[in-house]
Amino acid sequence: MNAAFLKKSLRLLAELGVLLALYLLGGLLAGWLDWPIPGGVIGMALLLMVFATGWVKPATLQLGAGLLMAEMLLFFIPALMSLLDYGTLLRDEGWRILLVIGVSTLLVMLVTAFTVEWVCRWSMRHDA
Incomplete structure (x- = not known):
C-alpha cells in the first residue's frame, strides 16, 4: 500500500x-x-x-x-423518491409549487448578492 x-x-x-x-x-x-x-x-x-x-x-x-x-446528488435521492407518493398533488398544484420554489430561489440569490456586495464595500471602507 x-x-x-x-x-x-x-x-x-x-x-x-x-x-x-x-x-x-x-x-x-x-x-x-x-x-x-x-x-x-x-x-x-x-x-x-x-x-x-x-x-x-x-x-x-x-x-x-x-x-x-x-456526492451531493446522493443526498437528494430520498427526497426525490418521496415525490412519487405525491403524484396527484404535483399534477393539481405543481405549478404553484414551482412558482414558490422559483420566487424563493430568486429572492435568496438576490439577498445573497446584495449582502456580499455590502460586506465587500464595508470591508474596503474599513481597510482604507
Missing part, C-alpha cells in the same frame, strides 16, 4: 469525522435547546464559528468537504 494513499485516506477520514461531529453536535444542541432550527443548520453555524475564530482553517477540511460536495 502506498504511503501517500494511506496518508490521504487518513486525512479524509479525519476531516469527515470533524464534519460529522459538528453535524451531530448541532443535532444535540437543537434537541437540548428545543429550537425550531434543524440540527444541520446549527452544525453549519458551529462550523462557521470554528472558521471565524481561527481554530480551524477552511483549507483544513477541504478534502472531506469536497468529497461530500461531489
Whole structure:
C-alpha cells in the first residue's frame, strides 16, 4: 500500500469525522435547546464559528468537504423518491409549487448578492 494513499485516506477520514461531529453536535444542541432550527443548520453555524475564530482553517477540511460536495446528488435521492407518493398533488398544484420554489430561489440569490456586495464595500471602507 502506498504511503501517500494511506496518508490521504487518513486525512479524509479525519476531516469527515470533524464534519460529522459538528453535524451531530448541532443535532444535540437543537434537541437540548428545543429550537425550531434543524440540527444541520446549527452544525453549519458551529462550523462557521470554528472558521471565524481561527481554530480551524477552511483549507483544513477541504478534502472531506469536497468529497461530500461531489456526492451531493446522493443526498437528494430520498427526497426525490418521496415525490412519487405525491403524484396527484404535483399534477393539481405543481405549478404553484414551482412558482414558490422559483420566487424563493430568486429572492435568496438576490439577498445573497446584495449582502456580499455590502460586506465587500464595508470591508474596503474599513481597510482604507
